[in-house]
Amino acid sequence: xDALTSQKVTFKVFRFNEETDYLPYYNTYTLDVTHEEVxxxxxxxxxxxxxxxxxxxxxCRHGICGVCSIKVNGKAILACKSRLFDLINVFGxxxxxEPLSTKRAIKDLIIDKKDFWDKHAEAKPFLTGEIExxxxxxxxxxxxDAEKLLEADYCIQCGACHYxxxxxxxNEQFMGPAAFAAAYRFSADVRDESALERLHIxxxxxxxxxxxxxxxxxxxxxxxxVNPIEKITKLHNMIFEANIAKNNVATxxxxxxxxxxxxxxxxxxxxxVRYSEGNIGVLKHVPVALKMFTKGKIILPWNMPKSDKLxxxxxxxxxxxxxxx
Amino acid sequence: MKELKYAxxxxxxxxxxxxxxxxxxxxxxxxxxxxxxxLTEASCCGASHLQDYDDFLSLVLNARNIAYAEMHGLxxxxxxxxxxxxxxxxxxxxxxxxxxKAKVNEKLAEVGLEYKGTSQITHFLYAIIDDxxxxxxKEMVVKPLSQFNIAPFYGCHNIRPSELQNESxxxxxxxxxxxxxxxxxxxxxxxxxxxxxxxxxxxFHAELQAPHTAAxxxxxxxxxxxxxxxxxxVTPCPLCHLKLDTQTHHASIAxxxxxxxxxxxxxxxxxxxxxxxxxxxxxxxxxxxxxFI
Numbered sequence: 348x349d350a351l352t353s354q355k356v357t358f359k360v361f362r363f364n365e366e367t368d369y370l371p372y373y374n375t376y377t378l379d380v381t382h383e384e385v386x387x388x389x390x391x392x393x394x395x396x397x398x399x400x401x402x403x404x405x406x407c408r409h410g411i412c413g414v415c416s417i418k419v420n421g422k423a424i425l426a427c428k429s430r431l432f433d434l435i436n437v438f439g440x441x442x443x444x445e446p447l448s449t450k451r452a453i454k455d456l457i458i459d460k461k462d463f464w465d466k467h468a469e470a471k472p473f474l475t476g477e478i479e480x481x482x483x484x485x486x487x488x489x490x491x492d493a494e495k496l497l498e499a500d501y502c503i504q505c506g507a508c509h510y511x512x513x514x515x516x517x518n519e520q521f522m523g524p525a526a527f528a529a530a531y532r533f534s535a536d537v538r539d540e541s542a543l544e545r546l547h548i549x550x551x552x553x554x555x556x557x558x559x560x561x562x563x564x565x566x567x568x569x570x571x572x573v574n575p576i577e578k579i580t581k582l583h584n585m586i587f588e589a590n591i592a593k594n595n596v597a598t599x600x601x602x603x604x605x606x607x608x609x610x611x612x613x614x615x616x617x618x619x620v621r622y623s624e625g626n627i628g629v630l631k632h633v634p635v636a637l638k639m640f641t642k643g644k645i646i647l648p649w650n651m652p653k654s655d656k657l658x659x660x661x662x663x664x665x666x667x668x669x670x671x672x
Numbered sequence: 673m674k675e676l677k678y679a680x681x682x683x684x685x686x687x688x689x690x691x692x693x694x695x696x697x698x699x700x701x702x703x704x705x706x707x708x709x710x711l712t713e714a715s716c717c718g719a720s721h722l723q724d725y726d727d728f729l730s731l732v733l734n735a736r737n738i739a740y741a742e743m744h745g746l747x748x749x750x751x752x753x754x755x756x757x758x759x760x761x762x763x764x765x766x767x768x769x770x771x772x773k774a775k776v777n778e779k780l781a782e783v784g785l786e787y788k789g790t791s792q793i794t795h796f797l798y799a800i801i802d803d804x805x806x807x808x809x810k811e812m813v814v815k816p817l818s819q820f821n822i823a824p825f826y827g828c829h830n831i832r833p834s835e836l837q838n839e840s841x842x843x844x845x846x847x848x849x850x851x852x853x854x855x856x857x858x859x860x861x862x863x864x865x866x867x868x869x870x871x872x873x874x875x876f877h878a879e880l881q882a883p884h885t886a887a888x889x890x891x892x893x894x895x896x897x898x899x900x901x902x903x904x905x906v907t908p909c910p911l912c913h914l915k916l917d918t919q920t921h922h923a924s925i926a927x928x929x930x931x932x933x934x935x936x937x938x939x940x941x942x943x944x945x946x947x948x949x950x951x952x953x954x955x956x957x958x959x960x961x962x963x964f965i
Contacts, residue, residue, distance in 0.1 A: 421868070422848040437846045513873050517885045558882040560889065561720045562873035563757075563832035567847055574833075583724035597881040604722040608733065614684040614716040623880050635918055635959075642957050644689045644918075652687045655712040659783040660733065667732040667779045670725065 353381045354435060358389060360401065361445040363452045371449065374398065380431045386444070387415055387426040390456075403456035410570065413505030417456050418445045423507035423568040447510035463506045466522045469548060470530035476540040492537045499532035499578055501571040508565035508575050520554040524565035524575030527556055531578035534585065546589055549582050556582050557597035587670045599623045602672045609664045612654020617645060676803055678749035679741035679791070680708040681759065683910070684716050686751060690910040692954025696939035697751050697796065699952040703812070703943070704804055708749065711740045717758035719911075720829070720877055731772070732779045734762035735787040739780060747792040749799050751939070753829035753909035754877075756795045760840055763793055794840045795830055797908040797938055801852050802842040806859045814947040816861025820904065820964070822941070823897035823933070824853035824864055825916065826871050827909030847871060853908065853938065860945035869896035876915040884926060890915050891927030898933060903964060908938040918959040934962045 356378060363371035376393055387405060394401045404414040408427045415426040420438045434442060444456070451458040478486075508524040509515055515523040522530075530549050534542035549555045556579050565575040583601070592598045600623040607615045617636070621629045639645050646652070654660060686694040701708050714737040716722075723730035738759060741748035750756040766773040767789045777786055794802070800809065831837060831847040838844045845852055850871050857864040874893055875886030894916060897905050907913050916935045924930045936944075940953045944965070955962045 420848065437849050513889055514878070514882065514885050517888045518882065521885075553882075558878060558885060560873050560875060560882065560885060561877040562828040564828075564873070566833040580723055580727065584727055587725055600880050601721045601725040604716065604718055605725060605729065608716050608718075608722070612715040613687060614719065616684065616688050620880065635921070638959050639689065639918055642959055643691060644957060644959070646688045654715050659713070659736070659785075660715045662783055663732050663736065663779060664729065666782055667729045668726055669728045672725065 353379050356380050356440045359443045362455055364454050382432045384431050385427055386429045402454040413503035416447055416505040416507045418447055423511045425570045447506055460506055463509050466526040467529055469522055470526040471541055471545055472529040474539045476538055486538055495535045496532055499528050499573055502528050502573050503571055507568045507570055511564045511568035513562055514558055514560050521558050522554050528573050528575040528578045531581050546586050550586050596623050609661055611651055612657045612660045615651055677707040679744045679746040680710045681714050681748050681750050681755055683752035683755040685910040689914055692957035693910045693937045695954040696937055696943050699948045700939045700943045703946045709744055713740050717755045719754050731762055732776055734759050735776045736785055738791055739785045739787050741791040742788050749794055749796050751796045753827040754911055757829035760793045764836055798841050806855055810859045813861055813945045815945055817945055818861045820862045821865045821902050822857045822862040823902035823905040824870050825905050825907040825912055826850050826853055827907055827912040828873050830908055860941055865900040865902045867896040867900035869893040874912040874915040876911040887922040887926035890919050891923035891931055894931040894933055904934040906936045906938055906941045913937055932960055934960050
């Protein structure tokens with residue numbers, strides 16, 4: 348058991364009222380916190396004992412409704428689930444409490460989640476299929492089939508991954524990890540009949556899975572361990588398997604690795620860029636390539652190194668490949 | 673102490689666009705008395721993209737690489753964050769799924785190999801910190817980097833997902849507040865500077881598909897380090913290095929502000945502190961000039 352049962356912590360709390368404030372500001376509160384308290388307890392104490400105007404969302408208090416998600420020192424959390432002492436272990440005794448997205452703040456920790464819900468809806472997050480009006484039996488899903496969801500159905504739409512995703516923050520069109528996890532969840536369901544339609548939606552450039560930056564922030568942020576990046580990878584695979592991958596820079600970039608490994612074992616960096624961009628598109632990379640060349644960073648094709656026992660690699664590629672493009 | 677020996681998985685960039693990373697790895701290993709057996713048979717790890725196209729093929733190729741480390745009976749050491757992630761992810765999946773492991777081994781058997789799961793996989797950064805020891809590094813420093821403010825740039829694939837990463841690290845790293853690289857900077861006598869982007873994405877993996885997103889991320893990272901008064905940046909990842917070293921022109925346009933800082937590989941920083949020469953560390957291979965030596 349922890350020897351320390353209470354500790355003094357300074358909370359810097361983000362404050363902003365879009366109706367009256369031009370800029371946000373922070374209020375500081377120093378409180379004694381006990382080892383059994385969660386962040387929501389602290390927000391309640393601040394509201395009830397110090398400043399009744401502090402606004403935040405709360406509802407179930409059991410980590411299932413997903414409304415109390417906020418950020419503490421940049422880490423997305425569910426306020427009702429995160430113990431103060433765990434956060435103190437990582438960040439020390441000065442904690443900065445902020446909304447999931449400071450730029451979408453309406454009042455204090457409450458944000459406008461419209462972009463999240465719109466993108467989530469784009470993924471068609473529901474089952475579609477022909478159903479009988481008076482079914483004679485239940486549509487049972489076997490445990491084996493349920494496993495195919497890879498626990499994507501645990502998502503509570505809290506937005507922790509969405510507002511931790513750097514691609515979402517920069518590219519307004521990008522659907523984001525929660526929407527992709529939902530697209531996977533329903534497409535992987537044996538009762539559903541709209542997988543192909545969803546795959547076309549997530550296959551779009553700019554908004555779809557191809558613009559993922561692979562930072563793994565979503566896997567880290569999710570309080571329900573949905574692991575959205577795993578579902579994003581699955582959607583990529585499903586796009587290739589369904590044979591709807593478009594011939595564009597993103598798909599060629601993924602496929603290019605297989606070509607390169609088959610030829611050299613290693614990746615031919617220059618050829619990957621040429622293959623991905625095409626003979627004309629590659630020209631925009633010439634200025635940087637020239638600078639790199641003068642610094643000895645470009646290997647010319649005839650000097651391309653190869654893995655030893657390349658024949659093994661080639662044999663494995665032949666026998667283990669599961670898709671074609 | 674018994675001599676440290678690892679199977680070195682170089683990855684592709686060390687052989688191509690970041691020759692200085694290979695040079696500095698070997699120079700530092702020599703100084704520290706760490707023996708590296710290069711896995712010359714290894715293939716590309718797929719760099720987090722091959723698995724989007726063909727997940728099973730990616731598993732088979734990565735398992736083959738690990739099998740070679742196992743044949744040497746050594747821990748595999750990586751010098752690229754993405755190699756580290758792809759390889760350790762493969763290991764995790766095979767070690768936790770007997771059916772998948774059997775399926776992969778069926779393929780490997782065709783070339784007379786077997787993935788057993790006996791080799792650990794760690795990044796050279798953690799080999800230095802966990803196995804060699806920061807205190808010993810500190811004792812060996814001959815040219816302390818005391819006049820420099822150094823911005824650590826961790827690189828996503830060494831710190832996230834933490835559940836996976838911490839299977840291979842001895843000292844647990846928190847991705848929201850990582851400390852390993854900061855500790856190494858301090859051990860080398862430098863001052864580590866804190867900035868928001870130090871554990872964020874550099875944009876490398878979206879460079880071709882989402883060039884604007886990638887350029888903004890690069891710009892934010894360098895700008896963050898500059899605003900924290902850093903003299904230079906340091907990273908354990910050659911892919912982050914490529915992005916931060918060669919792409920600041922696009923990044924500056926994307927964020928509307930001129931950004932540029934010299935960026936060193938983690939090995940180059942350690943090498944400088946241990947007294948390696950500029951030539952041994954390949955400092956002339958940088959696009960953004962290393963102007964402080």
